[in-house]
Amino acid sequence: MSLSIGAALRNGFDDFASEKGALFTAVFVLLGIANAVFSQTFSVALYERLFDFIPTTPENQAQLEQARQAVVEQAPLSLGTSLAVALLGLFVLFLIAEVLRIVAIRAFADDAGSPLPDDATRALGSTALTAILAAIVTGIVVAIGTALFVIPGIVAVILFAFVRQEIALNDSGVVESIRNSVGLVTDDALAVTGLLVVLVLLGIVVGVPLSLVPIPLSPVVTLAVNTIVGQLVAVYGIAVLTDAYQQVTTESVTEDEFAV
Template sequence: MALQIGRAFQDGIDELLSERGAVFAGVFIVYGLLSSVVWASLSQAFTELFLGQLPSDAQVNQAAMAGGTPLALDLPLAVAAVGALVLFVVSEALNIVAIRAFASDDREPIPDNVGRRLGKTVVVAIAAGILTTIAVGIGLVLLIIPGLVFALLFFFVRQEIALNDSGIIESISNSVGIVTDNLLATFVLAVVLAVLGFVLGGAFSLLPISLPPMVLTTVSTVLSSVVTVFSIAVTTVAYLQVAESGYTQQTESIGEL
C-alpha cells in the first residue's frame, strides 16, 4: 500500500486523543521535564568548571555565564553526566515502547508485548542511531543537502527496529527502500512534522511574552513532548501503511514462539 499522508495524520490525531495517547503524552512530558533539568544542570556544571579554570579577574567579568540557566540544579558534574546518559537510554526505550503500542491492535494503553526483547532492541536502536547520526552529520557538512537526504532515507529506521526486530544494517536498508518507494509522501510527512515541532516546541520560546525563563522553558518542554508523541504515532501509522504485511508476519511468528 502507498503511503497516505492524510490518513496517517488523521490516525495520528486519533491515537494522540485516545487513552493511550494521553498516557504516553504524560510519560513523555515527565521525561521531558526531567531531561530538561538534567541537561540544564549538566550545562551549568560545565560552565562552572570552565569558569573555575579562569583567572580570578576573568571570573568576575564572566560571572553572568554561571547563572540564569532555567531548571538547573546544583549537581556535581559527574552526577549530571551519568543522569544524562541514563536518560538517553531511557529515551530510546520510551520511543521503542511507544512505537510498539501505537502499532498494536490491543486497545489497552500499554499492550503486554511492548517490552519484548527491550534491552537488545534498545542497544540496536542506539547503535543504529549513532551510525545514522554520523552519516547525517557528514552529509550536512557536505553542502547540507546530502545530510537532509540521509535524514529522510533513515526516516523509518526506528520503526523497523521496534516492530520487525531488524538489525542495524537491515533496518537502515529497509528504511531506505520504503522511503525510496514513497519518496514524495515521506518528504511531505517529514517536513510537516518538523515544522509542527518547531512551531509548537521551539518558536514558543521566541515569542515576545513577558514570562519567567523557567515558565517559558517548562511550557516549551511540555509542548515539545506532546508533539513528540504525535510524531511517533503518525510515523508509526505511516510505516504500517507501507510495511503492514511484513509487520503482520513478524507479529505472527513472535506469537508462535
C-alpha cells in the same frame, strides 16, 4: 499504491488522542523535564569549568562573577552537580528515551484498546540495545552529512525515518533496519519527505504562540511550556510515523503475495 499522508496524520491523531496517547505524552513530558534538568546542570558545570581556565585578576573578578550569575540565572533547574554527574544523567535519560520510543511504537501499532499491550515489552532489553546502536550510527551519519553542506544530513534524516519502526516491529538488526528503512523511503520518497515536512512545520507552528506573548516569561515557565509542547509533537510524530510505516510495509507484503 503510495503512502497516504492524510491517512497517516489522521490515524496518528486518533492514536495520539487515545488513552495510550495520553499515557505516553505524560511519560515523555516527565522525561523531557528530567532531560532539561540535566541539560541545564551540564551547561552550568561546563561553564564553571571554562571559568576556571580564566585567570582571575582584580580587574576582571567582578565581570567573571556577573557572568557566573548570568549562567546560573538562565539555568534555574540546574542541580549544581559535577560535569560527570550531569553527563551520566543525560546518558541514562538517552537510554530510557530509546526504550520508551520502542514501547510507544509497539503500542501505537497495536489495534487493541489496551494502552500498553503485552507485546509492547517483548524482548525489550535486546531490542532497546539494537535501537541505541542504530541511533548512534544514524546520528553519526546525519552529523557528517550536516557538516557536508547540510543537505546530505537532511537526506539522511529522511532515509532513516523508519529505522526505529523496523527495529520495534520487525525485530531488525542495526544494519538491516537501516537498509530496510532506506528501501521503504526510496520506494515512496516524495510522500515520506512530505510527511516529515508536515511534522517539522507542525512543531514550528505550535511553538509560535509562546514567542508572541507580549510579557517576558520566567525561564522556568518558558522551559515548562516548551517541554510540554515539544513532547506533544514528539508523541504525535511517533504515532504518525508508525502508521506510515504500517502503510508502506502492508503494501510491500501485498505486492509480494501477488508476485509470480
